[in-house]
Amino acid sequence: MDETEELIELCVRTLVSQMIPAPGVELHVTRRCVLGLTDEPAADFNRLILGADPQGEGFLVRAAALAKARGRPLVATMSPRAADTLAPVATRLGFAPVGAAPLMVLRAGTPVEPGRPMKVVPALGPELAQVAGDLIASAFDTPRDVIARCIDVCMTPTAGVETYIAWGDDGPMCTVSVTPTGDTGAISLMATPPEHQRKGAGRALLSHVIDDYRRRGMTRFHLGATEAGRPLYESLGFEVVADLPVWLLTAEA
Incomplete structure (x- = not known):
């Protein structure tokens, strides 16, 4: 398994841990895909992660249907391998590409300079x-x-x-x-x-x-960076593993 897909699996577990305590949350999970819907109308709190999963296309179709049924916008982040096959499906379902999120890793042994005492x-x-x-x-x-x-x-x-x-x-x-x-x-x-x-x-x-x-x-740390935060993470030794395509399904789609 390549490192990007391995990290996508860890991102799936992370999103489940982050979202499961929220009231009204609806979670659907496979090994490399996760959908988390809440009662919040903001896209940042309704998330979809898609890795290179054999069930990926069906998962994407069901996720879009569930988000539309709840009247919720949905942010979808895909691995590059998943996007190769799912981008046309996402477009057909009403998703629009909105950019990319750098997936960054700090590896074992990479020195990290301490910051100011706090x-x-x-x-x-x-x-x-x-x-x-x-x-x-x-x-x-x-x-x-x-x-x-x-x-x-x-x-x-x-x-x-x-x-x-x-x-x-x-x-x-x-x-x-x-x-x-x-x-x-x-x-x-x-x-x-x-x-x-x-x-x-x-x-x-x-x-x-x-x-x-x-x-x-x-021994290892990973994160999804914004362009604003990327310089900080690079200065600490994080490296970009992949740029993950990000798509948005609006509530009106």
Whole structure:
């Protein structure tokens, strides 16, 4: 199996861990495909991941039908191999290409320079979950009640998603989540509100978290980057494995 498809399988597991606690969530999963629908009308909270799966075309058709039945927009991310065969199907179903997401990996042995000294704490307990949720809502300009329903609920000791907060002199500055699967960790929800950006907080937090997990035996990390975040990840040693095509099905499609 090539590395991209292996990482797609891990992305499937990560999305399940992230979405399953949300109220009203509907999940459909195969080895390399996952559909997660919520009651939220925003596309970011209705997700489809498609790898090179023998059931991929049927899964895509059913996913589009389910999203349309619920009146929900849907963001679909495909592996390049999946897109080779599924792009015409996606177009027929009403999906439109909206860009690509770099799939990035930090490999074992790649040195990570530490950032500025900061206090880093796990977001456990209602009060710290609220702090992390506030940072995420501000960073992504998303209504706080939506973050509470879809993300705060995952910040529990048994959720499988581990969230951390970096504190500066003026209080909490940024947050990041890690979903461990064996010796590999999925990095997600790297969130720094605008007023705290360009101060080194994100780098400090991520380098601290990576170092801590490495001491506990984790050897590899992966993430889906935005173009805005890509320079930070590259400066820490992450490499692009593949550019994953991203498609959008609007609620009106």
